[in-house]
Amino acid sequence: MRFARLLLKITTLGLLVMSFQSCGLLSAAGLSKQGLSAKKAPANLTAAPVQSSQNLYHGNWTELLKKHVDEAGFVDYEGFKKDSHLLNTYCNYLSTFVPDDTWSVQEQLAYYINLYNAYTIKLIVDNYPTKSIKDLDGPWTKAFVPVGDKKLSLGGIENSLLRKMNEPRIHFAINCASFSCPKLLNEAFTAARIDEQLERVTAEFINSERNQISSNEAKVSQLFNWYAKDYLVHGVGSVKEFINNYSEVKIASETELQFLEYDWSLNEQQ
Numbered sequence: 440m441r442f443a444r445l446l447l448k449i450t451t452l453g454l455l456v457m458s459f460q461s462c463g464l465l466s467a468a469g470l471s472k473q474g475l476s477a478k479k480a481p482a483n484l485t486a487a488p489v490q491s492s493q494n495l496y497h498g499n500w501t502e503l504l505k506k507h508v509d510e511a512g513f514v515d516y517e518g519f520k521k522d523s524h525l526l527n528t529y530c531n532y533l534s535t536f537v538p539d540d541t542w543s544v545q546e547q548l549a550y551y552i553n554l555y556n557a558y559t560i561k562l563i564v565d566n567y568p569t570k571s572i573k574d575l576d577g578p579w580t581k582a583f584v585p586v587g588d589k590k591l592s593l594g595g596i597e598n599s600l601l602r603k604m605n606e607p608r609i610h611f612a613i614n615c616a617s618f619s620c621p622k623l624l625n626e627a628f629t630a631a632r633i634d635e636q637l638e639r640v641t642a643e644f645i646n647s648e649r650n651q652i653s654s655n656e657a658k659v660s661q662l663f664n665w666y667a668k669d670y671l672v673h674g675v676g677s678v679k680e681f682i683n684n685y686s687e688v689k690i691a692s693e694t695e696l697q698f699l700e701y702d703w704s705l706n707e708q709q
Contacts, residue, residue, distance in 0.1 A: 472599035473589040475537065477551075478544040480606035482673035484634040492541035497553055497627035499529050504625040512614070512622020513708040519564050526564065530557050537587035545630035548606060548637075552628045555596045555613045558584045562593070563616050563705070571703045572616045607670045607681065608637035610662050611644040618702040619649060619660065645685040650699075652682070657690045657697065664698045 481487050503525055507518040519526055533554050538547050562578060563569065572578050579594035593615075601609045614623040621644040628636050644650075644660075651658040663670070663678050670681040679696060683689045690696075 473591055475600060476539045477600040477603045478547055480544050480604050487544050489543050489545055491543035491546040493546060495550060497629055500553060500627040508623050508625040509708060513706055514623060515708045516563055516567050519560055520567055523564055526561055530561055534585040543630060545633045548633050549628040549630045551596055551601050552612045555593060559616050571705055573703045602669060605672055607672060608641045610666055611640040612637060616706055618704045618706050642685045645682055646687050652686055652688050652690060654691045655694055657694050658699050659696055661698050661701045
């Protein structure tokens with residue numbers, strides 16, 4: 440009987456591990472959003488009300504990004520390390536806010552995207568030099584991101600908040616400090632421009648060298664495999680349809696998607 444109970448516990452744990460995979464890695468913090476608000480984004484984000492109880496200032500983050508991220512999205516981590524006091528100041532600024540339902544969906548999206556990106560940079564800077572974010576201990580599962588009196592992990596921000604907001608373009612806005620990730624935009628996301636910025640990063644990623652698309656062959660990023668169901672919103676019927684909405688070259692209906700190997704090497708300027 441004891442053995443049977445132990446076997447049941449092991450089997451249950453195994454199922455939990457399989458259920459919470461993100462980027463092929465465990466994201467246990469995805470189990471809870473820590474009571475934070477994450478509104479559903481409408482199909483036409485620009486038509487959503489923009490009145491918000493909070494209007495955050497992200498100008499300092501834009502200044503750091505302009506200084507240390509090039510147009511291709513590669514990052515000068517040594518430069519960020521020299522400006523670590525400014526990076527920490529911005530991170531601390533974000534952490535003083537606690538999003539709730541009085542925030543507009545635009546303000547929430549901009550906040551969570553900037554929170555994820557800024558704390559990812561901080562994680563790398565605090566452990567620099569490193570060859571890959573995967574070389575660090577629990578980069579997506581450790582709850583090291585303070586939001587008010589709560590602590591979130593990067594996986595929690597992505598899976599329990601951003602992915603719940605019904606906005607698939609977030610996958611091309613957050614950056615996991617790796618070569619195969621969508622590039623880190625060298626400006627902060629803001630509530631006033633969030634729809635425009637999400638359109639830009641999505642189109643840029645789909646038409647970049649991260650994907651190899653022709654009419655009769657489509658080798659695309661693992662992001663379209665790992666998060667396949669996320670793209671099936673707002674009337675989109677397939678991942679291929681989502682890609683074709685942005686791709687300069689349209690994938691033929693009979694063409695099967697193939698998924699490229701993900702390069703986890705650091706997205707560092709050379």
